[in-house]
Every structure is written in C-alpha cells, then in structure tokens.
Amino acid sequence: MDAQGRGRADNVDPADQWVLNPQTGDYELRLSPSSGQSAVPGPRRSAPRGGRREQRDVPPQRRRREPQEPASGPGRRRSKPKKKSTAKKVLLWTTGGLSFVVLLTAVGGYLYYNHLNGNITVTDTPEAKNSFSKDEAFNILVIGTDKRTGKGNEGYGDKGSVGHADTNILLHVSKDRTNATALSIPRDLIVDVPDCTVDGKVIPGTSQVRFNTSLGQDGRDAGCTMKTVKAVTGITPDHFMMADFNAVKSLTSAVGGVKVCVGKDVDDPDSHLKLTKGEHNLAGEQALAFLRTRHSFGNQGDLDRIKVQQQFLGSLARKMSSSDTLKSPTKLTSLAEAATKALTVDQGIGSLTKLKDVALEIKKVPPKNLSFVTTPVVDNPTEKVHATVVVNETAAPAVFNAIKNDVSLTETKKKKKAAQAAKLKGSKSAASAVRVDIYNGSERPGAAQATLTWLQNSEGVTKSTQLGNKPTQAKTSLEYSPDQADQARRLADIMGLPASAMKEGKSETNDQGLPAIVLILGKDFKGAGTPIDGASAKAPDVDKQTADKTVCAQ
Known part of the structure; x- marks a missing residue:
C-alpha cells in the first residue's frame, strides 16, 4: 500500500514518520493531523471452502496523541524514560520451505497496524488452540512447504507440488522460558497419517507413507500435519506457522542477510549455490539455495540438509539477539511488511497482537539454551535401496518424553532448579x-x-x-x-x-x-x-x- 493509501500525502516514506518517543523509548508512527482514515482490511483468511464467510480481526480504534500533547497529566502515570531505545518488536520463527525465519516489527499507528494485520493469512483448524497462553509451555509447529509459486522458484521443489510439508520443526518453549527445543522431523520419515478434518470434511488417513504427505496431499491442511506430529511423537502442537520459498528470500533480504560458514568450496548445479570456503552473508536467492541444497554437505541426503538448516537458524538467532536492526525505523518498516506477508497461521495466533505475544515469549529464551535436534531415526528396513527412514524406537522416546515433560536439553538455571x-x-x-x-x-x-x-x-x-x-x-x-x-x-x-x-x-x-x-x-x-x-x-x-x-x- 502506498503513502496515499494510508491517508498521507504522496511521496512520503512511511519510515520517515516513525518518531522516537522520549517518554517510552519506543518508535511511534506519527501521522499529520489532516490525515484521513482509510479503510484497512483485517487478517487474510485462507480461501473459504464450502461458502464460509471471511472473518477479520481488527482492534478498536485508539486516539492518537499529537506531538504537542503532554505525555502525562491528572490520573495518568508518567512513564520512566529508558536509557536505550527498545523498539517494540516481534521475533517470528517460521520457515520458508526449509527453515525458521525471522522477525518483526514495531507498530505505533492505528492505520499502519491494521495494514500489517491485514497481511497475515489465517487458516482455521480444529487441531489448534483458539488462544495463546503466556503462562504455559507451548509448542508451535513450523512448516515450510515446497510449493513453487512465485518468481524464480521454478527450479525448486517437486514440479506441480500442491505444497507438501517439506521442512518441519516443532518448537517447544519451556514454561519458565529458560530454554527451548527445536525438533526437526524429516520429510522422508515413514508414518501413518491419521484421519483429519478440513472445513468439516473428514479426509481419510493413509498408512506407511512419507511424513511430507501430511500436508497438501488429498486436500490436507496444516491441521492434518499437526495431528500427524502428535501421532508420531505423542507431543501436541498448540499452533502452527507456515511459509513457502518466497518467505526465505524476502525475509532474509529484509533483515540484511544471515551469516553462514562452509568448511569447503561449494558448487551445486542443482541448487545453483556457489560459495568459497569460509564465511558468507546470504540473503534472497542465495539464502534459499543454501537451505535447499542437498548435494553439497555430508552424505548428500535430507538428514544432512536438516543439520545445515539448523546451523542457519542458529546464526539467525544470534543475529537477531545482537543486531541493531531494530533501532532503524526504515528497516523495521521493511521487516514488518515482509514478515506479515510471509506467514500463514492458525486462528489462535492469527493477528499481529497475538504474534507479538508469541514472539516476545520466545525472545526470553537465551540463545545458548535454544537446542536444535533431529528426530532419532534409522534407515527403513523394508528398503533395499535406502530412501526413507523410520523412528528409532530405542532413542526417540527419550527425546519425545523430555519435550513432553518440559525438560531442557541444555543446562539451565541451576539455582532455580535447586530452589x-x-x-x-x-x-x-x-x-x-x-x-x-x-x-x-x-x-x-x-x-x-x-x-x-x-x-x-x-x-x-x-x-x-x-x-x-x-x-x-x-x-x-x-x-x-x-x-x-x-x-x-x-x-x-x-x-x-x-x-x-x-x-x-x-x-x-x-x-x-x-x-x-x-x-x-x-x-x-x-x-x-x-x-x-x-x-x-x-x-x-x-x-x-x-x-x-x-x-x-x-
């Protein structure tokens, strides 16, 4: 949406109207007094099936305080000035066909808030909770699809794919927020996909198929993938976030790239990834190629690709915990646009306010206590040429039980445990x-x-x-x-x-x-x-x- 569409004059950069409020230490979007009130849609819903009416989540209007209005007065408590700017932010962990990605936002104006809110696509599913609790441990299933829509994506994924569950990470955040575990679930894991319900219609399950068919196949949605995760691990996902290839490209570009390290020269003709040995800052098409390549590392299989994706996510977490990106109003605006357009989420977290709550809870976890682990698996014993895997029934239950019982895979606060x-x-x-x-x-x-x-x-x-x-x-x-x-x-x-x-x-x-x-x-x-x-x-x-x-x- 251009500046005119937001009720401002032409040729005005939205970032120029972000102003630091010295009373709160936050950036706020200040519009001119003559600005009009343009209509802005609520969150996008998935294309309705069966004639369901689109729902919207729009907050009540708030009165905007003009710059000359005092920050305090009778009956109003004056905010204590902060020493450093800590712009309101949302760190969104999601995947773009292959990994978590990224963050966002700071919003201060009602119109712009609604504009961002309208970018988010929401899919209702009976498998997700209808609300988000900030007082409990929670599990979010992050799904990256292999759908090839979008410019430049013709060379990735399966041709004509309906959008299978290509990358799957179950993020568990502990109740006390001292730790989190990101459990990768291989797409080639052989599972029984259970019956699931989409728009009131029951889609029959299938036995002994790849995990990635839990999404897209036979009309299955993200709720079906959530149900499959529960069947395989015994862990109940509370919510989901889903994104495609475009999300990786747009979000890594908006954040200014993610630093990666390769231990050897890379030249993969399939993913078109070319890197020299050492460190590189990757964004856009290069970032997607790095996360998609499966012929450059390890044994050139999907399990080794998962490890590379986990390394990428760790680097992203480090950058977002130390970067000054969030101090720039211009970058905040770019990140806000990119991240909200990239996401499809369930009804329980289907608004900017709810996603902010999720992100701020995740942000409390120290990077040293954010663990990336892959579901323990073994080669499928029924195959002569190994192409798929099955759950390792000896090693996997301990990992699943640790997550179910909110046990950290890293050392957390010993004093708190002792107390x-x-x-x-x-x-x-x-x-x-x-x-x-x-x-x-x-x-x-x-x-x-x-x-x-x-x-x-x-x-x-x-x-x-x-x-x-x-x-x-x-x-x-x-x-x-x-x-x-x-x-x-x-x-x-x-x-x-x-x-x-x-x-x-x-x-x-x-x-x-x-x-x-x-x-x-x-x-x-x-x-x-x-x-x-x-x-x-x-x-x-x-x-x-x-x-x-x-x-x-x-």
Whole structure:
C-alpha cells in the first residue's frame, strides 16, 4: 500500500514518520493531523471452502496523541524514560520451505497496524488452540512447504507440488522460558497419517507413507500435519506457522542477510549455490539455495540438509539477539511488511497482537539454551535401496518424553532448579493431618472423586474434600501457605508430585471453615495412585546444536 493509501500525502516514506518517543523509548508512527482514515482490511483468511464467510480481526480504534500533547497529566502515570531505545518488536520463527525465519516489527499507528494485520493469512483448524497462553509451555509447529509459486522458484521443489510439508520443526518453549527445543522431523520419515478434518470434511488417513504427505496431499491442511506430529511423537502442537520459498528470500533480504560458514568450496548445479570456503552473508536467492541444497554437505541426503538448516537458524538467532536492526525505523518498516506477508497461521495466533505475544515469549529464551535436534531415526528396513527412514524406537522416546515433560536439553538455571527441589525437602506431617481440597483440572471425568477415594481409603488422608471442576490446566499443582509446607510435602510424597508442582502462596478455607491446601489435577494426571512425576524425565544424550555456537557446514 502506498503513502496515499494510508491517508498521507504522496511521496512520503512511511519510515520517515516513525518518531522516537522520549517518554517510552519506543518508535511511534506519527501521522499529520489532516490525515484521513482509510479503510484497512483485517487478517487474510485462507480461501473459504464450502461458502464460509471471511472473518477479520481488527482492534478498536485508539486516539492518537499529537506531538504537542503532554505525555502525562491528572490520573495518568508518567512513564520512566529508558536509557536505550527498545523498539517494540516481534521475533517470528517460521520457515520458508526449509527453515525458521525471522522477525518483526514495531507498530505505533492505528492505520499502519491494521495494514500489517491485514497481511497475515489465517487458516482455521480444529487441531489448534483458539488462544495463546503466556503462562504455559507451548509448542508451535513450523512448516515450510515446497510449493513453487512465485518468481524464480521454478527450479525448486517437486514440479506441480500442491505444497507438501517439506521442512518441519516443532518448537517447544519451556514454561519458565529458560530454554527451548527445536525438533526437526524429516520429510522422508515413514508414518501413518491419521484421519483429519478440513472445513468439516473428514479426509481419510493413509498408512506407511512419507511424513511430507501430511500436508497438501488429498486436500490436507496444516491441521492434518499437526495431528500427524502428535501421532508420531505423542507431543501436541498448540499452533502452527507456515511459509513457502518466497518467505526465505524476502525475509532474509529484509533483515540484511544471515551469516553462514562452509568448511569447503561449494558448487551445486542443482541448487545453483556457489560459495568459497569460509564465511558468507546470504540473503534472497542465495539464502534459499543454501537451505535447499542437498548435494553439497555430508552424505548428500535430507538428514544432512536438516543439520545445515539448523546451523542457519542458529546464526539467525544470534543475529537477531545482537543486531541493531531494530533501532532503524526504515528497516523495521521493511521487516514488518515482509514478515506479515510471509506467514500463514492458525486462528489462535492469527493477528499481529497475538504474534507479538508469541514472539516476545520466545525472545526470553537465551540463545545458548535454544537446542536444535533431529528426530532419532534409522534407515527403513523394508528398503533395499535406502530412501526413507523410520523412528528409532530405542532413542526417540527419550527425546519425545523430555519435550513432553518440559525438560531442557541444555543446562539451565541451576539455582532455580535447586530452589525448586528444596521444596520437597524438610519435615512432613502425618497423612492424617493433611487437610486438602481437591479439584479436577484434568481431562478425565471423575478424577477428583477417584483421587479423594484413594487418598481416604488407601493413604489415610482422611481430611480431604473434592470440590468439583476447575478450568483445564496442563500440569497438576499444589498450592499452600508457608505454615502448611509440611502437609504439602507429605501429600507430594504420597502422590509422586514433582517440585515444579509445589506453589507456596495461600491456602483456602474448606467447607468446615478450616485452612486447606489446594490440589488441582492437571492433564498430566494418569489416575489415582499413579505418580505424577514429570521431573523423572531426564535430558537424553542426543546429538544437538545450540543457537550460540557457530558451526561450519561440511
């Protein structure tokens, strides 16, 4: 959209109207007082199937403060000036037919906000959550398709592809934001694709096929790929982000390129990648060629290509954590346009505000604790000429369980872990002295009553009461006041609760008017008498890369 379309005069660069607000330290888009209010669309929806009406997500209008208006006044708290500019930003991890990519934005004006919001394409799927929680661990499936639409993409991917799941990375971000794991899933992994629903129609599953057919084949959408990931790994993706080849080219150009290292000269006639040994800054067509090449590194297979992609992503993470790109209003505008146009996402994160929330949570993870790992696999034993792989049933379960139980593959804050473990140490009251109110926040009907019966009849916790349902939560929690710590430790010992479930805070008054600790059963509840000990999962010994290390592709 040009400047005129945004309600400004012709020949005005949008970046020139980004002004640093000294009160907040943020860049804001300042429009002239005479600017008109042009109509701007909400997020784009995928082409409706079955006559569904397009939905839009447009925020309420906010009053724009003119430069001469004071930043504070009666009833308004004055913001404390910041020492350095920290422009509002969104770091979007996505893939462009092959890898994560990139970041974005800073938005200050209502019109421009809506313009960016309208760039985003949203696909509704029953497999995704309808909202994003900033207080829980989360899993985002990043999908890069091999669709060849767009100028210059004729030489990549399968000719006539409907857009298969060419690159797949399940990004798990820990609840405490100290670590994240990016799990690559090979496109040539043999799986059973389950039945899935697209626009109310059930698409039958297929057995013993490549993972990449979980998208595009027979009309399958990203929700079908999410469901396949869950079937293969046992891990439930909460949301998805999807992009094609064009995303890599536009976003790497907008960010000013990504630095890569190659351990030898490269001349790949298939991807047209030509590089001399050493470091290079790649953007646009070169970046796409680097990520697509599979004949230049390792054994020239897809698994070695995945390693190269992970190295690229680590370099990108380092650049975005240290770059001054976000201090430039002009670059911010370019990044905002490129990134929002590149993405297709689910309804739960289908707006600029929601994507910003996702990005800011990811940004909290230190690069040294962002691990890249590939699903452990072995050659398909049914093939004489090995072209596909299957899950390594010996090594893979430990990786999957670590992610499911929010266990980091890197060393994180030892002091915090020690403090949590200390909650389980100390004196324990007798079981008969434990006074607890039990709530069901799991997905199992009758869980609270079953736990009550077991505690009273089998464990001697006679002062227990079940009080019905609470909103569903991922993990079981036990909240208590400081003077009830001995009761909490006893109940945790009986139930096999991990230290992370213990929450020192306040108790509640039970139906007899007496203080009681509060037990809320979560989705990790397996049944009365079965330990709920996610802490027993340990970080597996697995080949991985971390985002803080520079690795040269060989």
